[in-house]
Amino acid sequence: MRRFIQLLNKHKLRLPYSKIVFTLSTFLAVNAFTALPSKAAIEFTGDIDTLVDTVIEGAANSMGKVAGTGKIKWAWCEDTYYNSISKTICLEPKFMKELGKAGKAAISFVVAHEYAHHVQYATSKLISNAQRNTMRLELQADCYAGIILASTDNISFNLDEVQTMIAAAYSVGDQAYDDFNHHGPGENRALALRSGLRYGSSKGEIKDTYYKMFCLGK
Numbered sequence: 001m002r003r004f005i006q007l008l009n010k011h012k013l014r015l016p017y018s019k020i021v022f023t024l025s026t027f028l029a030v031n032a033f034t035a036l037p038s039k040a041a042i043e044f045t046g047d048i049d050t051l052v053d054t055v056i057e058g059a060a061n062s063m064g065k066v067a068g069t070g071k072i073k074w075a076w077c078e079d080t081y082y083n084s085i086s087k088t089i090c091l092e093p094k095f096m097k098e099l100g101k102a103g104k105a106a107i108s109f110v111v112a113h114e115y116a117h118h119v120q121y122a123t124s125k126l127i128s129n130a131q132r133n134t135m136r137l138e139l140q141a142d143c144y145a146g147i148i149l150a151s152t153d154n155i156s157f158n159l160d161e162v163q164t165m166i167a168a169a170y171s172v173g174d175q176a177y178d179d180f181n182h183h184g185p186g187e188n189r190a191l192a193l194r195s196g197l198r199y200g201s202s203k204g205e206i207k208d209t210y211y212k213m214f215c216l217g218k
Helices: 021-032 048-067 093-100 104-122 124-130 134-151 159-171 184-200 211-215
Strands: 074-075 081-084 088-091
Touching: 048 088, 048 093, 048 104, 048 134, 088 104, 093 104, 093 159, 104 134, 104 159, 104 211, 134 184, 134 211, 159 184, 184 211
Parallel strands: 074 088
Antiparallel strands: 081 088
């Protein structure tokens, strides 16, 4: 996650990475959302605690309710990850403050991704299918994050913010293909997030080419 901090320090459309990545993230963002009914948009003023609470509340009332995840808590920790034993989303303060410089989108993506792991662990079949494949688990969490952020009633995102999310997903990809902890290349992570955004914003009507691959993990 830390690798895209610098990429998000500049404001939205001026993200300092290659034109290829910029073009990809723009294209994916433009095609991510279908028309949505009006939703309540929160004004991000730099209050990360409130934003995290908002995203988790929205996730719990949408995908969490469907999956029957049960309660979850979050805490400031030395790193950013989901603790399946204590059912806690751990967030590293300095990292989250850096993400906040790009607005609410990047923080929301990270929180929703970690909440997605909570959903996965609440459904034993999901973990069982992916226990030998970290990449499958992480790409599915990216997709679930998209569904969560497009489905919640208490937060909304404009096109620039969607672009920031997708750029973030692309940036955290890796090419450590032979590593057990390989999370997936950037393009796959961006496509997985977009697939979730499209599915969520269409209320389940749009299952694009990547839905089965990333969201269902098949």
